[in-house]
Amino acid sequence: MAKIWVLGNGQLGAMLKHAAAPLGLDVEPVDIDSTTPITLAADDLVTAEREQWPTTDITTQLANHPNFVNLPVFPTLADRKTQKELLDSLAIATAPWRPVEASSSADELHAQLGEKVLLKRRSGGYDGRGQHWLHQPLGTVIPDQWHDHAIAEQAINFDxxxxxxxxxxxxxxxxxxxxxxxxxxxxxxxxxxxxxxxxxxxxxxxxxxxxxxxxxxxxxxxxxxxxxxxxxxxxxxxxxxxxxxxxxxxxxxxxxxxxxxxxxxxxxxxxxxxxxxxxxxxxxxxxxxxxxxxxxxxxxxxxxxxxxxxxxxxxxxxxxxxxxxxxxxxxxxxxxxxxxxxxxxxxxxxxxxxxxxxxx
CATH class of the missing domain: 3.30.470.20 (ATP-grasp fold, B domain)
Incomplete structure (x- = not known):
């Protein structure tokens, strides 16, 4: 069978390799910062353990391989704005949201989304990182460098x-x-x-x-x-x-x-x-x-x-x-x-x- 390369060699890549071994699959997770060249065969396959990655020599080589499975999906889902737009286009319920644009103000977002508003960075951020709460009263401000780089969500009082x-x-x-x-x-x-x-x-x-x-x-x-x-x-x-x-x-x-x-x-x-x-x-x-x-x-x-x-x-x-x-x-x-x-x-x-x- 063709070799399968995994972009990223964190714990998910390691567990993918471990699960593939009994199936006789040759799986190789790759460090995104590696400087060691790899040789990709034409029939090799590429997958990923992460939804976004920096541009390095090794990630560029993997991303340019024609057999990178799901490659067009990653930019859509790694950006919270385009991810939300996809959900809306399919009429799948999600928290009410707005893009945080250059002209957006906290007061405007509160008027549209309610008293408690959660800002999320469009890309990056996990395990609670890349988030910022906006709370009324009026007069709160969107932090510097969040305009055009975030979405705003209505706080959901979930069960x-x-x-x-x-x-x-x-x-x-x-x-x-x-x-x-x-x-x-x-x-x-x-x-x-x-x-x-x-x-x-x-x-x-x-x-x-x-x-x-x-x-x-x-x-x-x-x-x-x-x-x-x-x-x-x-x-x-x-x-x-x-x-x-x-x-x-x-x-x-x-x-x-x-x-x-x-x-x-x-x-x-x-x-x-x-x-x-x-x-x-x-x-x-x-x-x-x-x-x-x-x-x-x-x-x-x-x-x-x-x-x-x-x-x-x-x-x-x-x-x-x-x-x-x-x-x-x-x-x-x-x-x-x-x-x-x-x-x-x-x-x-x-x-x-x-x-x-x-x-x-």
């Missing part, structure tokens, strides 16, 4: 945050995982639970939303869609044209992980519906040093990214999955004793959701 991860192949066949329930703190994902029985009534609507996007973009591979739930209504928060943090639970809880799905689709291998093995919980490891005692927790599947540890940085995650709620609960409680104070609420949140699902 909870969900996500849907789906895959599409070149022939248009699509499969979706169950909706995932997410806990974010200061814009950083802390924990996920999936599947959640009470969300099943929203599954078809979410699949229709993501399915229309995948088809419109003629997309091949895995895409993540972040959602707000307000009562029985869904609206899209953001889209990610790649494997997604909220889909990491599939490594433990599904017959085909999101990483394997993406590599199958890119390589043109057959897809199949995923079997969901059990309820799964993922705990993101944020700014913590590695603790080998995590491995002593029954059922814990530890993924360590081998990154320098810094406050607020994702350095790994732990998956737990089991068909018996009592065993899953016991392992989460054991894990809580091995993690710092700021993990206690994400684990307590996960336990509350599991107990609610079990009818306790």
């Amino acid at each position: 909870e945050e969900l996500s849907l991860v789906g895959v599409r192949d070149a022939g248009g066949q699509m499969f979706f995982y169950p909706l995932t329930l997410n806990l974010n703190t200061n814009g950083i994902l802390r924990a996920t639970v999936s599947p959640v029985a009470r969300l099943q009534g929203l599954q078809a609507e979410a699949e229709a939303m993501l399915g229309s996007l995948l088809s419109e973009l003629n997309y091949v591979g895995v895409m993540g869609m972040e959602l707000f739930r307000q009562g029985g209504q869904l609206m899209v928060n953001e889209l990610a044209p790649r494997v997604h943090n909220t889909g990491h639970w599939t490594q433990a809880g599904a017959s085909i992980s999101q990483f394997e799905y993406h590599m199958r689709a890119v390589a043109g291998l057959p897809l199949a519906a995923p079997w969901i093995k059990a309820t799964s919980v993922m705990i993101n490891l944020i700014g913590s040093e590695f603790n080998e005692q995590w491995l002593s927790v029954a059922g814990a599947e530890v993924y360590w990214y081998q990154k320098a540890v810094r406050p607020g940085r994702k350095v790994g995650h732990i998956n737990l999955s089991h068909t018996e709620p009592a065993k899953l609960t016991a392992s989460l409680q054991a894990l809580a004793g091995l993690l710092e104070d700021d993990y206690q609420e994400p684990i307590a949140w996960s336990l509350r959701e599991l107990n609610s699902a079990a009818g306790n």
